[in-house]
Amino acid sequence: xxxxxxxxxxxxxxxxxxxxxxxxxxxxxxxxxxxxxxxxxxxxxxxxxxxxxxxxxxxxxxxxxxxxxxxxxxxxxxxxxxxxxxxxxxxxxxxxxxxxxxxxxxxxxxxxxxxxxxxxxxxxxxxxxxxxxxxxxxxxxxxxxxx
Amino acid sequence: xxxxxxxxxxxxxxxxxxxxxxxxxxxxxxxxxxxxxxxxxxxxxxxxxxxxxxxxxxxxxxxxxxxxxxxxxxxxxxxxxxxxxxxxxxxxxxxxxxxxxxxxxxxxxxxxxxxxxxxxxxxxxxxxxxxxxxxxxxxxxxxxxxxxxxxxxxxxxxxxxxxxxxxxxxxxxxxxxxxxxxxxxxxxxxxxxxxxxxxxxxxxxxxxxxxxxxxxxxxxxxxxxxxxxxxxxxxxxxxxxxxxxxxxxxxxxxxxxxxxxxxxxxxxxxxxxxxxxxxxxxxxxxxxxxxxxxxxxxxxxxxxxxxxxxxxxxxxxxxxxxxxxxxxxxxxxxxxxxxxxxxxxxxxxxxxxxxxxxxxxxxxxxxxxxxxxxxxxxxxxxxxxxxxxxxxxxxxxxxxxxxxxxxxxxxxxxxxxxxxxxxxxxxxxxxxxxxxxxxxxxx
Numbered sequence: 001x002x003x004x005x006x007x008x009x010x011x012x013x014x015x016x017x018x019x020x021x022x023x024x025x026x027x028x029x030x031x032x033x034x035x036x037x038x039x040x041x042x043x044x045x046x047x048x049x050x051x052x053x054x055x056x057x058x059x060x061x062x063x064x065x066x067x068x069x070x071x072x073x074x075x076x077x078x079x080x081x082x083x084x085x086x087x088x089x090x091x092x093x094x095x096x097x098x099x100x101x102x103x104x105x106x107x108x109x110x111x112x113x114x115x116x117x118x119x120x121x122x123x124x125x126x127x128x129x130x131x132x133x134x135x136x137x138x139x140x141x142x143x144x145x146x147x
Numbered sequence: 148x149x150x151x152x153x154x155x156x157x158x159x160x161x162x163x164x165x166x167x168x169x170x171x172x173x174x175x176x177x178x179x180x181x182x183x184x185x186x187x188x189x190x191x192x193x194x195x196x197x198x199x200x201x202x203x204x205x206x207x208x209x210x211x212x213x214x215x216x217x218x219x220x221x222x223x224x225x226x227x228x229x230x231x232x233x234x235x236x237x238x239x240x241x242x243x244x245x246x247x248x249x250x251x252x253x254x255x256x257x258x259x260x261x262x263x264x265x266x267x268x269x270x271x272x273x274x275x276x277x278x279x280x281x282x283x284x285x286x287x288x289x290x291x292x293x294x295x296x297x298x299x300x301x302x303x304x305x306x307x308x309x310x311x312x313x314x315x316x317x318x319x320x321x322x323x324x325x326x327x328x329x330x331x332x333x334x335x336x337x338x339x340x341x342x343x344x345x346x347x348x349x350x351x352x353x354x355x356x357x358x359x360x361x362x363x364x365x366x367x368x369x370x371x372x373x374x375x376x377x378x379x380x381x382x383x384x385x386x387x388x389x390x391x392x393x394x395x396x397x398x399x400x401x402x403x404x405x406x407x408x409x410x411x412x413x414x415x416x417x418x419x420x421x422x423x424x425x426x427x428x429x430x431x432x433x434x435x436x437x438x439x440x441x442x443x444x445x446x447x448x449x450x451x452x453x454x455x456x457x458x459x460x461x462x463x464x465x466x467x468x469x470x471x472x473x474x475x476x477x478x479x480x481x482x483x484x485x486x487x488x489x490x491x492x493x494x495x496x497x498x499x500x501x502x503x504x505x506x507x508x509x510x511x512x513x514x515x516x517x518x519x520x521x522x523x524x525x526x527x528x529x530x531x532x533x534x535x536x537x538x539x540x541x542x543x544x545x546x547x548x549x550x551x552x553x554x555x556x557x558x559x560x561x562x563x564x565x566x567x568x569x570x571x572x573x574x575x576x577x578x579x580x581x582x583x584x585x586x587x588x589x590x
Contacts, residue, residue, distance in 0.1 A: 008280040010363035018351045020363060022280070048347050056351070059473045090468070090539055097472035097481050108475035112413050115347060119367065123343075126368035 017052035021045065033132055037125040044118045051111055059100065066096040280363050290359045294342055294370060295335035295377070303334045303429050309557045310433025310448050313510060313564060319437070325388040326436035330429060332381025333397040339374035340405040343367055348413075352470045385436075393436045400428045416479045416486075419460060427453035444510045451501050451556070457494035458530050459549040461487045465533075465542035488534040491545065495530035498556075499523045505560065515563035519556055526552050 009023045022045060024038050067088055307330040311323055342349065342360050346367075349355035359365045378401060386394025404425045411418035427449040434445035464471065464480040464487070471478045479487035502523055503516045529548050533541040 005279060008363075009277050010280050011277045012275040013350065013356070018356065019347060020350070020361070022363065023277075052347065052351060056473065091537065094468060094481075094484060097468045098484075101472045101475070101477065101481050104475060105477075108413060111475075112410070116344070116410075119344070119346070123367045123371055126366060130368065 014049065014053070016056055017049050018056065019045075019048055019052055021049070031129075031132060033125070034129050037122070037129050040118070040122050040125060044122060047114070047118070055104070055107075062100060063093075063096060066093075278363070280366075282365065282369070286364065290364050291373060294339050294359050294365065294373065296338040296342075297335075299338065300331055300334040304331045306426075306452060306557075307429040307433035307436075309561070310430030310445065311437045312433075312561055313430075313444065313448060314434045314437035315444070315510070315565070316437050322389060322436060325384060326393060326433060329381050329385035329389060329393070329397060330432055332377045332384065333401055334429075336374045336378030336381060337401045337404045339370050339377070340401075341409050343370045343374070344405070344409050348474050348476070351474050352467075354467070354470070385432075389436045390439050392439065392441065393432050396428055396432045396435060400425060400432070403428075412476050412478075414477060416477050416482055418477065419457070419479060419490075422460070423453045423456035426456045443508045447501060447504060447508055447510065451498065452553075454494040454497040454501060455549065455553050455556075458491045458526060458533075458545055459553075461491040462533060462542045462546035462549065465537075466539055484537065488537055492527070492530040492534040495523075495527040499527065502556070506565075509565055511560055511563040512565050515560055518563065519559050522552055522555055522559075 006025060006027070008025050011021045011023070013020050022041070024042060026038065027034070030038070070088055070092060304327050308323070308327055311326060312318075342358055345355075346360050349358050350361045355361070360367065360370055382394050382398050382401075385397045403421065408418055408421045408425055411421055430452055431441070431445045431449040434448060435441055438445075461480065464478050468478075468481050470476075471481050479490070499516075499520070502519045505511045505515050506513045526545070526548050529541070529545040533545045535541075
């Protein structure tokens with residue numbers, strides 16, 4: 001993002017986590033509340049990024065392993081004559097999906113709790129910051145009108 | 148679904164979003180672009196994905212942020228249930244006419260003339276750039292429309308209108324408009340909160356990764372404020388302008404959807420049943436808005452919509468099992484596939500039963516079960532095929548059938564509505580609102 005910008009910038013989805021990274025703008029006179037908000041958002045971003053990158057990587061890996069083991073059981077190679085990667089149909093993959101979901105259930109429960117907590121905290125902080133900024137603007141307006 | 152097949156057969160891989168974008172650039176047909184944006188389905192089916200899974204990791208180059216299937220239904224309005232977030236439950240409905248079809252064909256052919264790769268690249272390139280997180284006022288309507296899932300909301304309002312229309316009371320236009328508006332606002336609020344709760348999950352699903360909160364087009368705070376500014380007036384309108392019962396139902400539905408269904412999606416497969424109730428409530432609200440009380444007719448209408456949700460959703464979810472599994476959503480199609488199909492079939496058959504009950508309750512004449520039997524039998528047949536075959540093909544057939552089945556059923560129901568005054572001609576029912584000197588609105 002350009003140096004003169006006064007806003008946050010959001011980027012394309014990350015390769016592993018599919019989440020969009022945000023570069024936060026740090027205003028020169030950042031109030032303590034604003035700093036708390038920014039830090040909370042940064043931390044949340046890092047947490048989410050870690051979780052999803054790891055989770056998606058695990059998914060892909062386990063999926064590959066599953067396909068490999070199934071193909072082996074069927075006596076097929078990973079690649080057929082044309083060099084294309086061998087595949088399994090949706091019904092065979094269904095077992096894997098069911099398994100993966102139940103294996104990760106607890107992990108998701110934990111993440112859900114954390115995510116809801118973070119989401120509410122950040123949104124509430126945003127509200128506080130907005131209020132603070134509005135009051136500041138009103139005070140500035142009053143001061144200017146007075147001059 | 149005819150147009151969709153046409154698309155597939157011509158090998159068009161990505162949906163005309165790119166084509167539309169190209170069209171906009173090439174022909175400056177802004178209106179078309181906006182219109183198609185509006186028509187775009189929120190639900191994405193991985194239309195082009197073949198049955199087999201490739202054993203290589205998902206490539207990063209997501210050429211198209213959207214993989215949406217657009218189905219042009221001709222005159223019929225396709226009614227979808229309210230289930231915004233769930234990838235499967237996305238609303239799919241559009242009201243379109245033959246003209247749109249022709250337009251789409253034009254656009255498609257225009258695009259095909261150009262190098263087909265460049266529009267895709269242009270679109271994905273735009274998506275890959277860093278964007279400033281500043282809210283532009285002229286973008287706001289579009290963003291809010293997507294946030295509130297305006298198309299789904301429209302469908303919800305139309306099911307509520309169907310409930311209103313079926314109520315055996317004189318038609319009161321003011322009441323009807325207030326009820327529709329209130330329901331629409333409540334639906335917007337519920338959908339916005341839903342999206343607010345599901346940002347990281349939406350980012351990871353193909354169908355939902357283009358949502359405004361995911362893309363950072365709007366801040367969570369603004370989304371919540373928007374939801375509040377729709378929900379509070381909406382419920383107030385229903386409670387004060389229509390009647391307290393409708394208001395209470397509206398508020399309850401918002402609660403059920405945002406605080407029960409949305410979290411439950413990640414906890415237990417029971418979410419589907421809760422979601423079906425959420426979808427069944429709007430017609431009940433329409434009925435109570437008209438009559439002021441919860442009679443058997445309201446419950447029957449709710450019951451029909453409740454049963455409809457299952458073949459609709461279960462068929463839809465069948466194709467999204469991978470995304471659900473990875474995203475951590477607990478859906479029947481992933482964890483209990485047999486149950487998923489059984490329930491879908493069961494409820495298709497229930498629809499036949501419910502249609503037969505309608506004349507018993509004096510809502511419609513006996514022509515209704517007879518006329519609706521063919522379509523109910525057809526969807527049950529597809530439900531049975533889905534149950535037996537359990538493959539992508541049968542699930543898609545069932546899903547697309549459910550899209551036209553519901554509007555047709557409601558339409559037939561309305562035309563078979565039992566006149567509450569013997570002298571009245573059935574045809575006069577709609578026009579009489581002007582003729583009525585005294586509208587007796589029940590408290």
